[in-house]
Amino acid sequence: MLKITNLCKSFNSNTDNQINIFNNFNLEVETNTSTAIIGPNGCGKTTLFNIIGGNILADQGNIFLKEKNISKLKEEERAKYIGRVYQNPSMGISSSLTILENLSLANKKGEKFTLKKLLKKENIDKYIELLKDLSLGLEKKLDTKVKFLSGGQRQALSLIMATMKYPDLLLLDEHTAALDPKTSNLIMEKTKKLIEKYSITTIMISHNIKDALKYSDRIIMLNGGQIVLDKPSADIDEKELIQIYIRKFEQIVA
Numbered sequence: 001m002l003k004i005t006n007l008c009k010s011f012n013s014n015t016d017n018q019i020n021i022f023n024n025f026n027l028e029v030e031t032n033t034s035t036a037i038i039g040p041n042g043c044g045k046t047t048l049f050n051i052i053g054g055n056i057l058a059d060q061g062n063i064f065l066k067e068k069n070i071s072k073l074k075e076e077e078r079a080k081y082i083g084r085v086y087q088n089p090s091m092g093i094s095s096s097l098t099i100l101e102n103l104s105l106a107n108k109k110g111e112k113f114t115l116k117k118l119l120k121k122e123n124i125d126k127y128i129e130l131l132k133d134l135s136l137g138l139e140k141k142l143d144t145k146v147k148f149l150s151g152g153q154r155q156a157l158s159l160i161m162a163t164m165k166y167p168d169l170l171l172l173d174e175h176t177a178a179l180d181p182k183t184s185n186l187i188m189e190k191t192k193k194l195i196e197k198y199s200i201t202t203i204m205i206s207h208n209i210k211d212a213l214k215y216s217d218r219i220i221m222l223n224g225g226q227i228v229l230d231k232p233s234a235d236i237d238e239k240e241l242i243q244i245y246i247r248k249f250e251q252i253v254a
């Protein structure tokens with residue numbers, strides 16, 4: 001359902017600082033699967049997400065989502081089909097707006113709206129149900145500004161905002177990396193629940209090998225803009241994967 005063909009991307013092209021990230025990169029991801037992408041710092045993971053999400057354009061190549069070529073669509077148009085949660089709990093969410101306002105904005109993603117229409121509380125029951133599902137008590141804080149929420153609460157809210165329009169693809173960019181271990185586990189479990197509930201095709205970037213294996217069907221290891229390992233998660237255990245990682249990169253991120 002997601003198909004990337006012959007992707008090429010360089011930064012600072014034709015300068016002394018040219019960085020070649022992807023050179024004829026190809027990837028296919030099946031519908032309703034969960035893929036984890038691991039790989040060392042700077043190997044191109046976030047760049048891949050930025051290209052899929054339309055934050056940056058590829059130099060060459062095509063991206064098909066459900067057979068539709070989205071390569072030339074603007075970021076706002078792709079947002080109708082693609083949800084994203086970032087590593088930084090303040091990205092993808094407006095700190096100075098309330099929970100209700102953020103949810104209302106997410107609910108109108110990809111649509112034209114007026115401010116009056118946006119703030120209409122017509123969908124409040126839906127928001128309350130979604131928040132109740134998180135079991136974090138956020139449904140009682142609809143009028144609280146997001147800047148007063150903890151990192152974990154923000155990531156949970158970001159998850160709801162990224163999935164409430166049932167995207168064809170969910171991109172999780174190290175979305176628990178800034179959280180303490182307990183909160184990280186909590187958010188991973190909430191993520192799993194949401195993905196399963198809505199059957200969302202997901203790609204997750206993680207430096208946490210354990211989580212990558214536990215929460216995905218497929219593991220892809222990237223290096224130098226190339227896939228150097230591609231296996232069903234069930235076919236590899238944590239120890240083996242860490243050993244491969246060390247062998248390939250001579251560094252460990254467990």
Ligand SMILES: Nc1ncnc2c1ncn2[C@@H]1O[C@H](COP(=O)(O)OP(=O)(O)OP(=O)(O)O)[C@@H](O)[C@H]1O
Pocket residue numbers: 011012019021039040041042043044045046047048
């Ligand atoms: N807009 C940009 N302009 C110039 N160089 C960039 C830009 N975005 C990314 N890069 C470079 O491209 C390379 C890949 O970056 P990217 O963020 O995709 O790596 P990553 O695998 O996500 O790393 P990490 O695990 O640290 O998040 C890095 O060398 C980075 O400095």
